[in-house]
Each structure stands twice: as structure tokens, then as C-alpha cells.
Amino acid sequence: MASSISEVIKTRRSIKKYSEEEISKEMLSSILEACQWAPSAHNAQPWRFIVVRDHLHKQNLAKNMAVRWEEDLSGDGIPKAERKRLIEDSVMQFSGSPIVIIACLTMKDMDQYPNEQRRNAEHIMGVQSVAAAIENLLLAAHDVGLGACWFCAPLFCPDAVRETLRIPKHMEPQALITLGYPSKQPNPPARRALTTIVYEEYWGTPT
Ligand SMILES: Cc1cc2nc3c(=O)[nH]c(=O)nc-3n(C[C@H](O)[C@H](O)[C@H](O)COP(=O)(O)O)c2cc1C
Numbered sequence: 045m046a047s048s049i050s051e052v053i054k055t056r057r058s059i060k061k062y063s064e065e066e067i068s069k070e071m072l073s074s075i076l077e078a079c080q081w082a083p084s085a086h087n088a089q090p091w092r093f094i095v096v097r098d099h100l101h102k103q104n105l106a107k108n109m110a111v112r113w114e115e116d117l118s119g120d121g122i123p124k125a126e127r128k129r130l131i132e133d134s135v136m137q138f139s140g141s142p143i144v145i146i147a148c149l150t151m152k153d154m155d156q157y158p159n160e161q162r163r164n165a166e167h168i169m170g171v172q173s174v175a176a177a178i179e180n181l182l183l184a185a186h187d188v189g190l191g192a193c194w195f196c197a198p199l200f201c202p203d204a205v206r207e208t209l210r211i212p213k214h215m216e217p218q219a220l221i222t223l224g225y226p227s228k229q230p231n232p233p234a235r236r237a238l239t240t241i242v243y244e245e246y247w248g249t250p251t
Contacts, residue, residue, distance in 0.1 A: 052187050057232060059191025062141050062224030071188055072143065075223075078184030084173035085166075088153040091177040092215050094146040099139065101209075106138035108208045112201035134197070141222035145181070146198060146205060148215035149174045174218050181221065191226035194219055 072095065079091060096102050110131045117127045138144055149170045157163045178194055185192040198205045198217035205217040 052183055054232075056182055056186040057191070057230050058193040059224070059226045059228075059230070060137065060193050060222070061226065061228040062191065062222070063227040064142070065225040067142055067190065067223065067225070071190070072223075074188065075181055075184045075190070078180040079177040082173070082177040082180045084176065085169035086153075086155065088170075088173070090150050090152070090154055090170045091174045092148040092150055094148065094209055094211065096144040096146070096209070097142070102141075102144050103135070103139040105144065105205065105208045106135040108204045109138070109197055109201050110135050112204045113197070116200065138195075138197075138220065138222065142224035143222070145221040145223060146209065146211070146217050147174055147178050147181075147219045147221060148211065149218050150214050150216070152214055171218065178219055178221065185223060189225070190223060191229075192221055192223045194221055 076093060076095075079093065080089070082091070084090060096105060113134065114127055114131055117130065122130070151167065151170055154166050154170050157166060182192050182194065196219060198220050202217045205211065205220075206213075206215075211217065
């Protein structure tokens with residue numbers, strides 16, 4: 045189990061294979077509590093989380109999302125056999141993890157603007173706030189020996205997610221997070237060097 049914050053940050057990995065060990069209610073609560081403490085624009089806390097544990101519900105969700113994905117893959121010209129393989133893998137991935145969490149954004153308590161540019165900025169602030177909460181969740185999970193993976197799939201099929209889980213209209217599905225005890229620890233993927241991502245006092249020529 046990780047200890048210092050920097051160790052937790054550096055050793056967290058996206059975990060995609062889980063053992064069947066169950067996650068206790070207390071452990072799940074402690075992980076979700078980490079989301080409560082994320083920073084958010086205006087402290088509006090515009091995140092909402094839907095926890096799916098029931099196998100049939102996870103399977104329904106995965107299958108309904110897959111139907112939408114199939115249409116996209118078909119539109120992209122992906123051959124039928126390859127589509128079938130991708131879809132089966134994705135259904136297995138989501139329904140096979142002990143817990144699935146759908147992270148949503150609600151704009152209910154965010155500022156309302158008449159003008160589109162400010163409305164868009166406010167929406168981005170909401171999305172950024174949800175992302176901060178998700179990162180807290182991933183780190184808290186890792187800190188207690190669990191693994192998790194952040195999947196963007198709901199962004200491509202929000203209606204399928206909303207309809208399957210009967211999510212209210214004001215909640216926008218942003219991400220699907222799988223959670224469980226890791227059965228396989230992946231190697232850390234390479235990171236860009238600090239010198240290539242940090243610019244000190246950048247005075248480059250505008251292009
Ligand atoms: C916004 C976002 C969307 C992601 N979507 C997916 C996804 O759809 N499928 C997937 O396998 N991983 C997804 N990931 C996980 C990344 O692939 C992973 O974080 C990255 O490869 C670095 O690996 P690490 O998390 O183990 O450090 C996503 C991560 C983020 C932040």
C-alpha cells in the first residue's frame with residue numbers, strides 16, 4: 045500500500061483487471077468521500093456519482109453502451125469481425141469489474157449566463173471540477189490498495205447511459221470508472237520529461 049502523497053500519485057496506475065474480491069461499503073464510502081473534497085468552481089461541487097454494483101445492471105449498461113459504439117465503429121468502416129471483438133472486450137471490461145461508477149456533471153448550481161461564450165466557459169469549469177473529483181477518487185482508491193480506471197466512453201453515448209440507469213436529465217455522464225482489487229499491476233507508461241511540458245517565462249514568438 046502506498047503512503048506519502050507523492051508516492052500515491054506516482055504509483056497509481058489505470059487498472060483494467062480485477063480479482064473477484066468484494067469492496068466493503070466502508071471502503072467505497074471512504075473513496076467517494078475523497079471526491080467531496082476536490083476543488084470546484086464557486087465550490088458548486090457539480091459532481092454526482094452513480095454506483096453500480098449489481099451484475100445485471102452493469103451488464104445492461106455495458107451492452108447498451110456497446111450498441112451505440114457499434115454504430116460508430118460501423119460508420120468508421122471497421123470490419124464486422126473486428127467490431128465484434130472490440131464490443132465483446134468492452135462489455136467484459138465494464139460488466140466484469142466489481143464496481144462501476146458513472147461520474148456526472150450537473151450545471152444546476154453553476155452560474156447561468158445569457159451569453160454563449162460565458163455559458164461555455166461555465167460548462168468547462170463544471171467539467172474541470174468533475175475531473176478533479178475523479179482524480180481524487182483514483183488516488184484514494186489506490187491509497188487503500190484498490191485499482192481503478194477512468195473511461196471516457198459515456199461521453200460518446202450519454203443517452204444510452206442516461207436511459208439505462210434512469211439518470212435525471214440535468215446530470216451529464218462524463219466518465220465511467222471501474223473499481224476493484226487489482227489482479228494485475230501494469231508497468232508505468234512513459235511520461236514526458238518535465239523540461240518538455242514546463243515553460244518558464246515563455247516569450248516565444250506568437251505564430
Ligand atoms: C479523460 C480520460 C479518459 C480516459 N479514457 C480511457 C479509455 O476510454 N480507455 C482506457 O483504457 N483508458 C482511458 N483512460 C486512462 C488513460 O489511458 C491512462 O490514464 C493513461 O494511459 C496513463 O496511464 P496511467 O493512468 O496508468 O498512468 C482515460 C484517462 C483520462 C484522464
